[in-house]
Amino acid sequence: MAQIPPIPESFTGIPWNAGMSGGVFHISDSAVIKKPISDDLCREQLRIEGQIYQRLKSHPYITKLLAIHEKGIVLERLQYPLRQRLLDLQKDRQQPTPREVTRWALQVAEALRYIHSCGVKQVDIGTYNVLLDWDENAKLSDFAGSSLDGSEPTLAPSVHSTHPRLSIMQPSVQSELFAFGSLLYEVETTYKPYHDKNEGDIEDLFEADEYPDTSEMILGDVIKKCWMTQYSNASEVVADIRVIQNLLGAPSYNPLTHDHIN
Template sequence: MPDTAQMSSESNSAANGGKTPVIRNAANEIVITSDSEAGQLLKKMLGAGNSGTVIPLPGGTRVQKIVSFWRDDFAIKRQCESLRNEIAIYEYLPKNHRRFAKFLGSSDDGKDRVTIDLEYLPNNTLHEYLRGYTVREFLDTKRRDDEETRADKERRMSRRHDSIPLQQRACWALEAVDGIVALHALNVLHCDIKPENMGLDAQLNVCIFDFAGSSVCGSEPMSMESTRYHKPRNPRDYYGVDTECFALGSSIYHIVTGVRPYDRVPDEEVEDLYARQEFPDLYGEALKDEPLKGSTGNTTPDTIGTSPVTGMLLFADAIRKCWYGEFATSAEILDALKSEVVRTFDEEDLRYISEKSGIELEKEAAGGPAADHSDDQ
């Protein structure tokens, strides 16, 4: 593997390692060929976004986030700024916090070589785990968009969907919200909350990452939530605890159902629906827009994620309150989730959820706020 810490856009004015010369298109973006340096990196990448590309490092214990040097100059400059912001956030956060991906170091030449080393999370992102295939596999199947490939994806999603018990979904929701509570206590707004930015460690515990666009102590955010996690507001670039709570509502929905809100609806339509405060069904029956049982259009009721107590989706009331702005803080969301967990599960399940998540759950807390969560470290 190339030493990614030594890569720069300057190195791409010549041939890549003696292989294929760099070719740029009209937008000044590198045209990626299979044997180019960029092409080889993309074959190995674990994820990519507006703030950079994540690749594995030798040894299997860490990953590195690098600048996507095949992008145009403006995008490279923006990614460098985002990565520097992310480094500053990681250096500000407490070390080895159980809810954050472990920061293992960084490099910055002051120009266009910025990297971040993080712990390797073997179970990928929560989003990938829920759908049953990785971003690499998604890109591969996207290139082979035929009927057999689509059917295989549906089968894999359905198998994974059916295999995740309600107790595990409850753990993930608690851990995700607990992580955001910890961030807010440190005056950090994540600004891009979603299961795609939550990793799963070897024990399937949630670790939040991607702080490239985050705000600390009132600094200007550098990112915006994805459509399904974005609270309608004016101006669109306003951020606050209320916008974070909205994104948590959509994230909890995603965790409980296994799919994003309005997963099969185009982004523009989702924006219109949200603007009218028309949110997905929470009764755990209608999956018109998010079918996971076989082919599109299947009307078979899906009870995965449904509370045996209420008959609605687990955490339906908390999700609704997130979407309608009825929580003042993320800590209130965590208390609501803990109370519902206590009302929903028996003693054995509560013991499992509490031990796995590290969050105290007392049966006597039913009907009132659940006990405080344990030491954040």
């Protein structure tokens, strides 16, 4: 386990990033502290997030909790959101390699399978809530506002990740996997589904079960099945991604050891 650095008395002058539920302060090369910076809702969200991290304990594709402190949640420090990597590629008119696509997809799918088995629904699934570590592994992060044991979430997912017929207030495996389908689409293309349309149009298209064409995509079948709620659980998604990964000849990863399987 990474050593927990001293928690400063004052955070003035410490580099930080603002989030929906608080500020993330870079207190060392290996750790950050997430602390509320505004109202009571932020404090409640961070309290729930701390409970969720304690429930999840340790998993290779979930951001590691280092400590619960009176000032906030101490977490391992990672590189940056997967969203940032995709935006950088998009700026250069590039896309992730097939190996990166299947690797990140499998890692996030493994994380979702695990959190669901622990009674957690992440709710706000998106590339902005997946961080890359220093070995380029994807880690699911940010459980502020998530659902624990069926509790009502306090955050809503993006319209790009929400089907009008799937409840936001009562998240389910299907609503989680629908959002995961949109995440996979963005990972492979660097764009959110229907990125060029307004929110009302996106809702209408999803309501009619009309989605972007994925027929030529590496994970096209998986994405479509997520959107069409054809999976019963995340384990089925993991299995399908592994098949595609093996067909591509990309190395598979053991989610417990990070070792190559083949």
